[in-house]
Amino acid sequence: MATPSYKHFLVHHPLPFVAHVEINRPQKLNAFYEEMWLEFKTVFDTLSHSPDVRAIILSGAGDRAFTAGLDVEAASQSGILVQASGEADVARKAVQIKRHVEEFQNCVGSVEKCEKPVICVLHGFAFGLALDISTCADIRIASADVKLAVKEVDIGLAADIGTLSRLPKLVGNFGWVKDVALSARVFGAEEAYRVGFVSQVHENKQKAIEAALEMAELLATKSPVAVQGTKELLNHARDHTLLDSLRYTGVWNSAAIQTSDVERAMLSGLKKRKPTFEKL
Amino acid sequence: MATPSYKHFLVHHPLPFVAHVEINRPQKLNAFYEEMWLEFKTVFDTLSHSPDVRAIILSGAGDRAFTAGLDVEAASQSGILVQASGEADVARKAVQIKRHVEEFQNCVGSVEKCEKPVICVLHGFAFGLALDISTCADIRIASADVKLAVKEVDIGLAADIGTLSRLPKLVGNFGWVKDVALSARVFGAEEAYRVGFVSQVHENKQKAIEAALEMAELLATKSPVAVQGTKELLNHARDHTLLDSLRYTGVWNSAAIQTSDVERAMLSGLKKRKPTFEKL
Amino acid sequence: MATPSYKHFLVHHPLPFVAHVEINRPQKLNAFYEEMWLEFKTVFDTLSHSPDVRAIILSGAGDRAFTAGLDVEAASQSGILVQASGEADVARKAVQIKRHVEEFQNCVGSVEKCEKPVICVLHGFAFGLALDISTCADIRIASADVKLAVKEVDIGLAADIGTLSRLPKLVGNFGWVKDVALSARVFGAEEAYRVGFVSQVHENKQKAIEAALEMAELLATKSPVAVQGTKELLNHARDHTLLDSLRYTGVWNSAAIQTSDVERAMLSGLKKRKPTFEKL
Amino acid sequence: MATPSYKHFLVHHPLPFVAHVEINRPQKLNAFYEEMWLEFKTVFDTLSHSPDVRAIILSGAGDRAFTAGLDVEAASQSGILVQASGEADVARKAVQIKRHVEEFQNCVGSVEKCEKPVICVLHGFAFGLALDISTCADIRIASADVKLAVKEVDIGLAADIGTLSRLPKLVGNFGWVKDVALSARVFGAEEAYRVGFVSQVHENKQKAIEAALEMAELLATKSPVAVQGTKELLNHARDHTLLDSLRYTGVWNSAAIQTSDVERAMLSGLKKRKPTFEKL
Amino acid sequence: MATPSYKHFLVHHPLPFVAHVEINRPQKLNAFYEEMWLEFKTVFDTLSHSPDVRAIILSGAGDRAFTAGLDVEAASQSGILVQASGEADVARKAVQIKRHVEEFQNCVGSVEKCEKPVICVLHGFAFGLALDISTCADIRIASADVKLAVKEVDIGLAADIGTLSRLPKLVGNFGWVKDVALSARVFGAEEAYRVGFVSQVHENKQKAIEAALEMAELLATKSPVAVQGTKELLNHARDHTLLDSLRYTGVWNSAAIQTSDVERAMLSGLKKRKPTFEKL
Amino acid sequence: MATPSYKHFLVHHPLPFVAHVEINRPQKLNAFYEEMWLEFKTVFDTLSHSPDVRAIILSGAGDRAFTAGLDVEAASQSGILVQASGEADVARKAVQIKRHVEEFQNCVGSVEKCEKPVICVLHGFAFGLALDISTCADIRIASADVKLAVKEVDIGLAADIGTLSRLPKLVGNFGWVKDVALSARVFGAEEAYRVGFVSQVHENKQKAIEAALEMAELLATKSPVAVQGTKELLNHARDHTLLDSLRYTGVWNSAAIQTSDVERAMLSGLKKRKPTFEKL
Structure with missing residues (x-):
């Protein structure tokens, strides 16, 4: 089948009815900027309605990161944080920020709204936005090298693209959720498995992708x-x-x-x- | 005390204030058909209001199954699936199906509405409806031989008698819930214990029943x-x-x-x- | 900084921006009576708005108990249980009880409403009200000697100061919640850790306090x-x-x-x- | 078509696909007692699923009353109020009362759950239970002689069979709802029309029934x-x-x-x- | 009975079990400032639990106003609006404002939480806060001379002390609610009666008070x-x-x-x- | 200011900060088809964020209709109803229909999500979709000649684009809502005014537009x-x-x-x- 090609994402079809989406900006640790999350929504909205897709795998391209999160450099030149520090009236800036956050939330939430199950393979750096995205997925599988963090507190923010809303409903250990969200500390695959944030841990990214493929293949055979x-x-x-x-x-x-x-x-x-x- | 007798259920009183309900159709792996779930509701509604009962144990009769789930053979001759494949107007069939599902949900839900605590002993085959029923119970104890599955996807259905509604509120690992519900795969006692679906695992059904009796006896001594x-x-x-x-x-x-x-x-x-x- | 002094609580500032509150009635195993929970609310409301506080540790004074719960002796001389057994009209007593419970709930809930994160160190006896209080905290750390119990069933009551409302949302194992709440049985640090009720276990109270201080210090450095x-x-x-x-x-x-x-x-x-x- | 006959209700079919239910205890102003509301549920559950019914009219038999409400004499000999004044433990009586109220609510609520639209003709005395029942109906038509009252406060009760739950969602004048519910005062057809509780007022019961028949006939011609x-x-x-x-x-x-x-x-x-x- | 005396409110007992609260700052059109709404809460919390009170009337003292709303002059010297225009960090000011609004909401909401029914007599100027307060009351009676307005938009604010939250649930005409809330226009007694915001209109304040007394007297005779x-x-x-x-x-x-x-x-x-x- | 031009809508700016949107397909009584409601969303999303707009008027172009609703002829050649009667699997058609309805709901709902207040002038034929759209507006003004109907029942459908969801929250007369929604009968301006569905009635469309302009002008002067x-x-x-x-x-x-x-x-x-x- 023909697949549209995207600027920041690779979409291929390793098996019948299975799509694999890779976040494809490895030179920047797959960090996101605005144009990229708009395209991310297009990718998932398209897969959601594609009759040739029954299960989706999501990972980062390259070995170093699922995604390091927001591209802070890009964000410091445009976007929400710049708006927030501008000269306008506080209330008017607040409206701009609210619109911006809503759009960003909608883009990331396209993974959750996607009608097909999404299996997220977390590997390498997986900070900030990596949590916002992966909490939208249905199933999370980790590579042993993953470094996870709800990183936003460390840049002076409460996370607002979905992690704080979804994590408490995903993991039945509210104390742990508060621990990692308040401290912004890095945690690894074993801890993520112990509290139920990920379902499986594999020794490296390749093995984790293989496990995801196996699960996707199974789901694709079902009604x-x-x-x-x-x-x-x-x-x-x-x-x-x-x-x-x-x-x-x-x-x-x-x-x-x-x-x-x-x-x-x-x-x-x-x-x-x-x-x-x-x-x- | 005198207990009414039932066609598909054994109800006895092994200890003061403790009732033990056994699903009693062992020759069919305790599979359910419509008359049976209607009677199931009568059993639990009666126990709910009985002043002589303070704790209830629920298990399957025989060694092979808690329940293998819906009696598909019976269902294929009457009931919801036959209605669904009949000749009538789609909307009119939908109304029939909705009525049927509501009644079925109400019957199974009588375990949850029962005012007395219910301890469910899961053993042998425990597929499909076994999950719908056991998620209504207050406490679940497993025998080591139990084979559990949210089996509905494998017959082309999303489970609709309660498992999908209750399981996410019972077990704080939403990824695991999605894994077993989407894949319909069989899982055992250890996995069920690890994610918190069951509270105890015992080496066989007999030991599991004994543990349930011990707990029921304790609860029956309380106010x-x-x-x-x-x-x-x-x-x-x-x-x-x-x-x-x-x-x-x-x-x-x-x-x-x-x-x-x-x-x-x-x-x-x-x-x-x-x-x-x-x-x- | 100057800190108000309290009759039943010690409040000190072991580190910059960190407050440590100790329940200070060790001769009575830190058991609560009405005057005490009113003051408890004052303590937390004050810390909530204090600009010099960014993280709070809560523990019991002395080695024997976080708190043994309600001071039943005091309660049997005044308060809710006396009201409940008096001579007045049932409906009028019900109004008195409801007002009493609401005020009690509000006092305990001040920990949850406190704008600053609260780390609760559980040690020694931690029965009944100890659960109501600690479920309001953000993070729970246990000493290995802790003896926890949702004790209310054993005095003929359903717990009504918050445990039954908060525990199911804190711990994603509803069967375990029902087990401990229905049976009133004592459980220890390891079990509490396994089900996710506490985040860390340390060998004794001193070590647990140190771990809490370390976490509080970290949180106090953040925005x-x-x-x-x-x-x-x-x-x-x-x-x-x-x-x-x-x-x-x-x-x-x-x-x-x-x-x-x-x-x-x-x-x-x-x-x-x-x-x-x-x-x- | 054949219609089952009932002890306390007349059910006839004045027009194709239209059923007319009359509360039939005119010698007692159609007052209800327990056996009667149980049968009431049977009537509406049956009509709800009857393929020969597309619209239902509900009125009282005789000229004097829709219903004068609860048969207080009967209630004072058995039922909820007797339970409430008995010798048993307060908590145990409370459980009995709660069960009783739930069953009573379910019976009255069968009008709302009925899948077919119900047009209620209110005439003569329409006190207490008359409001509980008529707020479940879809459309209310009044005879000019109707005397309506949320009467429960005058017997020392807050209405608990549905009026307080449904009236605020039916009539967008919360001050008026509180006025009539707190004062238990009688109000007539014009006031009921002005605040939107009834849709039409006709000069007598006969005209009101005719208007209901006209509306029912119209609804019965639709899909x-x-x-x-x-x-x-x-x-x-x-x-x-x-x-x-x-x-x-x-x-x-x-x-x-x-x-x-x-x-x-x-x-x-x-x-x-x-x-x-x-x-x- | 002895009644505490208040600085800004007159509380008298014109009839057995009936209290009449007058907002008593007539020289300032009964406008509120912070000390005053804190005392307002004390008045209603006290009446709520007083066994000698079964119904409460609330009006303004003097002929000119129920209340002209917030004392803008006082507010411009201290309080929320001054905080809002100060030099501090935007986020820190936001926290101060939120705390301030919550406390203000709680004070006004004491009328709604009051266990006894409250009848509000609206007369003369009744702007801004007058709506916040009167929407908390159970029943509203107007004098013909009343001038009502949801005035906040005219000082650059969305009303935040309760009007926008309660008015849509009080009056079943959402278009009218939006009209008066967006335009801040003044409306009178007849319009208020037509849409159901007030239950009765009387020719002057005196007659309105008499009607309120009559209703309060009736409610005070009930259980x-x-x-x-x-x-x-x-x-x-x-x-x-x-x-x-x-x-x-x-x-x-x-x-x-x-x-x-x-x-x-x-x-x-x-x-x-x-x-x-x-x-x- | 420059305004984009649209195929099916006229957007002009009769006053500073006031936009007027006209549904512009008068030769077809302003009936909608799919391309048109997609453009409708674009119009309102654009106005929502335009800094030059503070109030919006919505009317139909021409004298005959606000909108006669869905263009049934167009719908019978493509779109939802064709999908519904096709040959595909019932469940697969259901998914298509659900997607279609969601998109349609989102387009119409753009009026409600629009950040600026919308005043809807209803005139001439205003059937079906006219109600879905106008219930999203903030304020409704009618011309005396308006003919309103929740028309969907007459084509065998329950209205699904918003009327049934919004009307009960707009108009506090649930019996009237059920009357017009179940019967699909036509009602006029006076009835709409009496029940609170419209705020004003004017003798013709021109006068109604003038009243809307006056209100929009007022709102545009506010903060x-x-x-x-x-x-x-x-x-x-x-x-x-x-x-x-x-x-x-x-x-x-x-x-x-x-x-x-x-x-x-x-x-x-x-x-x-x-x-x-x-x-x-």
């Missing part, structure tokens, strides 16, 4: 109606009361269960063969 | 006003903001603290003897 | 705008949907990012020196 | 997929944020729009003839 | 358990979903219904005499 | 910080509990109050002259 519905319902459940979640689930499945995938899956189960499913 | 209030307030807290939870708690205890159990418990404490409490 | 914003946004996130949390975060930072701390922090980063920040 | 979906989505919207409501609506219609009713309705519109729709 | 419960449950319902409101109501009444007021009220009803109720 | 903050806080209040709304308001104003508009507005008030404010 896309079932897989994508499961992602949607779990994300909905996280944010709603039990009763709301059950009600939404009932309505969701009132359409979804009418799929032919159920019959295909069941027949394949009986006949011990692999089912194939229509695109979605 | 039922205090125990049942604690269950209610914890379930309320899970779904509400902190302020709502504190407000509800204050109102709840404005009646509950007027119980004579407080005085009895305190006096017994001072006199180093075991208190007895009125039925509830 | 107070960033640290205090992070505490606020994490507590908000716990109780709100993702979208509400992101929206609130954007508005919060629309003022906070206009701080000069960002420039100071960045410059210091470039120049490899320690930044200093204005008081807050 | 039942569209009408029942509209009721569900409006009730959902009342209780949810805008974003949740829009999300639920999108999922709801993802099945509902696949109905053949859309094509039938559109063709009929073009051909200026009346569409017919399949049962639902 | 205080029932009246105060009704206020609480209605305020809870405004902010919660239907299911949460019903659940809270059931728990509330599980204690409240055990009052002897029910029996007293019923007996009095049968014997056609006026009941008396114990203090609350 | 834009105050006006835009007020819109944001009122929309937030509609969807949140009281406590959340107060908390958000405090944080919002902690930046906004630091504006110079406060000083300018106050000085102008004292000097009786018109203030001017910087752009926003």
Whole structure:
């Protein structure tokens, strides 16, 4: 299949129905600037609706970093921090900042809104924005060399692109979340695994990518109606009361269960063969 | 005490104030069909209000399974999946499916609504519906041989009877929840213990039942006003903001603290003897 | 700096910008009575707004207890339990109890509302109210000798000062929360660490205090705008949907990012020196 | 069509797809006692799923009352108020009362949960429970002689079967809601119309019934997929944020729009003839 | 009964169980400054718990104004607006402002938290803070001469002491709310009555006070358990979903219904005499 | 100022800081098709951030219609209804429909998200989509000839672009909302005014536009910080509990109050002259 090409991202298709997105600015440790996060949203919005994609892997290009976070140098020349230190009226600057943060949040959040499951491989430096992005993914796999940090406190900021909103709902250890978010300290793969932030740790980036491919391949063989519905319902459940979640689930499945995938899956189960499913 | 007898469930009273419910269709791996989950609700609604019951154990009968889940053969002859593949108007089928799912959710949810604490012993096959049921219980204890799976994706469905709604609130590792729910893979007792899905693992079903009996016996000696209030307030807290939870708690205890159990418990404490409490 | 002195609490300043609060009634195992929790609120409200404080440590005075909880003897002579067993109309007693519980909840909750991060060192006996208080803190560190229990069920009560509301949001293992809350059993430092209730365990109280001092010292060097914003946004996130949390975060930072701390922090980063920040 | 017959309710079918339920205990001013509200739920649950019903009218039998409310005489011999004044432990009585109120709320709430629109004709005495019931209906039409009151304060109670929960969401004049709920004063049809509690006022019960029949007949000619979906989505919207409501609506219609009713309705519109729709 | 005396408020007891609070700074059109709203909270917190009070009337002293709002002159010398224009760091000023607004909101909100019903008589100038205060009251009665305005936009502010939060939940005409809040235009008694902001209009302040006294007298004869419960449950319902409101109501009444007021009220009803109720 | 020109919309600037948007497809009664609602979003997103705009008027071009709603002819050739009746798998069609509805909701919702107040002038035919759009506006003004209808039920649909979600929160008469939404009946200006759906009625479109201009001119003279903050806080209040709304308001104003508009507005008030404010 033909894939659009992007300035800051490599998107390839290592396996049927599996896309691999690489953040591709390795000479700058994959640090982000504004044009880049706008394109990031385009990448994930496109994959979200592509019928040829059923599972997505996200990693950094190169060996040194998933992403070192915000490109502070670029940010110090334009963007939010410059706006914040300008001469305008405080309230008017606040409006500009709010608009900027909202757009930035929306771009990063495209990973979470993506209808297909996203497996994030964390390796090398993974600071600041790396957490904002990876907390949007469905599953996180780490390379043993990963250096993680909620780094924003160290530049005088509370993180505002999603980490503080998502991390407490991802990891059931609120004391640990506060520890790393307040101290901005670096933590590694083992600690991330122990508290449940990552699901697997592998000895290096290559092995971690292989594990992600294996999982993506598995997900891509399943009914896309079932897989994508499961992602949607779990994300909905996280944010709603039990009763709301059950009600939404009932309505969701009132359409979804009418799929032919159920019959295909069941027949394949009986006949011990692999089912194939229509695109979605 | 006299206990009603049921077609698909064994209910006995191994200890004072302790009921043990066994899913009793071992020849079919305790798989459920519609008549059975309707009766399941009757069992738990009855125990919920029975003054002779203060703690409940739930397990499967026989050695092979807690429950293998939905009886797919029965379901393929009637029920939701047949409705879903019929000839009627899509919207009208959707209404039938929604009604069906709601009733099914209500039946399974009777374990959570049950005013008395429920300890679930998971053993053997525990697929699909086994998760829907056990996530409603208060405490889960596993036998080492248990084979657990959120199996629905493998029949082309997103699980809709409660697992996707409850599991993210039970286990503070959202990545793991997504992993098992999206992949439908089987996991065992050790993994379930590591992520906090079960509280204890014992070498076989018999030992697990004994541990459950020990815990149930302990809970049955406590003030039922205090125990049942604690269950209610914890379930309320899970779904509400902190302020709502504190407000509800204050109102709840404005009646509950007027119980004579407080005085009895305190006096017994001072006199180093075991208190007895009125039925509830 | 001058510090007010309190009847039941010692407040000292072991390091710049660090306050240490000790519950100071060691002859009664630091048990609380009404006058004491009213003063407790005064202590934390004062520290919350003090520009000379950026991090707070909370522990018990003496070696035997953080706090053994409610002073049951005092409570049996006045207060809520006496009101509950009096002669008045049930509804009128309920109003008195509700008012009492609300005030008590507010006093304990002052730790959570405190704008500065609070590190709680748990040691010795830490029963009942010890849980209500420590679940309000941001980070919990344990001494190896700590004996923890949600003790209220054993005096015929559901805990109503905050433990049941906060514990399920602090620890992502709802089965364990129910186990300890329903059974009132004592658990130790290792178990508390395993489930994520405490972040660190040290061999004795002294070592635990030292670890807390080290963490507090670190937090006190950071931008107070960033640290205090992070505490606020994490507590908000716990109780709100993702979208509400992101929206609130954007508005919060629309003022906070206009701080000069960002420039100071960045410059210091470039120049490899320690930044200093204005008081807050 | 055959209709089950009930002890306390008359159910007839004055027009195709229209059911008329009359509360039938006129000798007691249609006052309710426990057996009666249990049957009330059966009536509405049955109509909710009956494919022969698309709109429902609810009124009292006889000329004197819609319902005078709770049968206080019966209640004083059994039920909630007797439980409340008995000798048992306060906390245990509280549990009994809570169970009783929940069941009573569920029975009355069956009008709101009914999938078909319910038009309530209020006439004569309409006190207490009359408000609980009529606030569950979709549309209220009054006879000029109606005497309405939220009567519970006059028997020493806060109304607990739904009026206090629903009235503030039905009528956008919170001061008026508090006025009538706190004072228990009687108000008439004109006042009810002015504040928006009823939609129409007619000179007597007969005219009001006729107006209800006209409206029910109109609703019965519409697509039942569209009408029942509209009721569900409006009730959902009342209780949810805008974003949740829009999300639920999108999922709801993802099945509902696949109905053949859309094509039938559109063709009929073009051909200026009346569409017919399949049962639902 | 003895009443404490206040610097800025007159509190008298014109009828048994009825308190009348007058804002008493008529020479300044009853405009508020910081010391005054702190005392305002003390007044209402005291009345809230006073067993001798069952209904409260709130008006301005003198003929010219309920209150002209914030004393802008005083505010321009100290307080929030001065803080806002000072020299400090933007983020640090923001923290000061937030603390200030929270305290101010809490003081005004004491009217809403007051357990007894509050009837607000609006007369003369009633600008800005007058709306913040009166939206907290349960019932609003106007004198024909009242001049109302959500005035804050005219001093460059969005109203932040409660009007924007409460008005949309009080008046079911969101377009009108936006009209008056965005334009800051003055509106009179008739318009306020038409949209449901006030319940009654009387020709002058004296007549309005008389009407308020009549209503307060009526409420004071009712069971205080029932009246105060009704206020609480209605305020809870405004902010919660239907299911949460019903659940809270059931728990509330599980204690409240055990009052002897029910029996007293019923007996009095049968014997056609006026009941008396114990203090609350 | 230069304004972009649009294919389906006229945007002019009749007064300083006032924009007037006309839906410009009068030969088709201003009916919408997909390309048109995508452009509609562009129009409002642009105005939202334009510093030269402080108030917006929205009307239809021509005398016959605000908008007759969805262009059913166009819709029957492409778009959602065609997707719904196609041959694909039910679940896959449901996903397509959901995506389509979400995008459509987002486009219409741009009026509500627009930071500047929007005054909607309703005239002539105003069916279906006219309600979805106008319920997003802040203020609605009607011409006497307007013919309004929630028309969707008549084409077999529950309205899903926002009317059912917003109307219950706009108009405090839930019975009336259900009446017009279930029956799809046409209602006129007087009824719309009586229930509070529109704020003003004028004898024809021209007079209604003049009234809207007058109001827009007034809003444009006010502090834009105050006006835009007020819109944001009122929309937030509609969807949140009281406590959340107060908390958000405090944080919002902690930046906004630091504006110079406060000083300018106050000085102008004292000097009786018109203030001017910087752009926003």
